[in-house]
Amino acid sequence: MEQKIAVLDYGMGNLRSVSKALEHVAPDAEVRVTDDHEWIRAADRVVFPGQGAARDCMAAIGQHHLNREVREAMKSKPFLGICMGLQVLLTFSEENAGTELLGIFPGQVMRFAADMPGDNGMPLKIPHMGWSRVRQSHSHPLWEGIADEARFYFVHSYHVVPEDSSLVAATTDYGIEFVSAISSGNLFAVQFHPEKSADAGLRLLKNFVNWKPE
Template sequence: METIAVVDYNLGNLHSVSKAVEHVAPDARVLVTDDHAQIAQADRVVFPGQGAARDCMKAISDHHVEAAVREAAEVKPFLGICMGLQVLMEYSDENGGTPLLDLFPGQVRHFARGRVDDNGVPLKIPHMGWSQVNQAIDHPMWQGIDDQSRFYFVHSYYIVPDDKSIVAATTDYIDPFACAIASDNLFAVQFHPEKSADAGLQLLKNFVNWKP
């Protein structure tokens, strides 16, 4: 039986994520855990997160999961969700600059304020709701998902990776931004697949079946 670890550092939407993974992987063992050994022994790792970057990094430190996350991101199928994408960058603009995990060169920026849509209506921050995801590359994680399918977002910051070749999808809100990255065994998304109906469940199913 395959084991899927959902990393628990008390800042992710753990219940919804784990239940969604269980739904698409009924034959797998899904563990919500902060235990380094269990994460290391798992066949696949899901790294969710939400909230502020500084709080997220503190929680990662307090739960002693940084080393386990780094190892998993290097050697096994790894899915980052929301803040689980952002903290893979070097640093965030939040609070004048918050160091992150630095797995990929790049930064996390706050959406520009004062912008309006085509009808002159102010664009709200955080970006919250359903938005089209424009697939930038052909990838097994997009299998069975139409380009420009809508996914559910809740965030005020977005990633700006230095290496544009890792961008797997973009979304337009205020400005176009990278909403998914892919590199070898790692895939990470800004949106919440566990809240994104059929498209989100398909992405999670693709992750369960992905053999990078």
């Protein structure tokens, strides 16, 4: 029986690139970009991509009435958050003079400082954009076959600071060491874009498609 994979459509995020990457690694699955509540509930796996501003993201989730669906999916099936799909899981973001988020995990989303020095002594550019190494904090099925400190593609100005350090699945250095992936039960969420991260990103997506959380 073929899998159903729901890519949450709330009007924001690189939805086509994510769905195409999933179709590539799971050719036998039915991948659907959708905000249909029944289809999301029936899906075997859910992917929550996102980009843009936190306040806009939270407003869009509300407009599409997906708050409950996101929470229920996190409890009941393999769930992958990407970029803003990671950030909105925390409690509060500094963005837009302060934005309340979903509050799944206690913690804040903080902006990179404007004056972080790079290796050449010059301030690092914000947003952090490009390829950076991802240091795995512990073994996880989604890291299978991916070398520690493999490079992934990032585009972001804010980073997550979860209160519970046991959530941290990976860190990355950009002026500071920041959390670039978290995991909890059947949930895995990353700051980088696996759909734009060549072989390592495709392997992570394939691992997600095959993941059977205990």
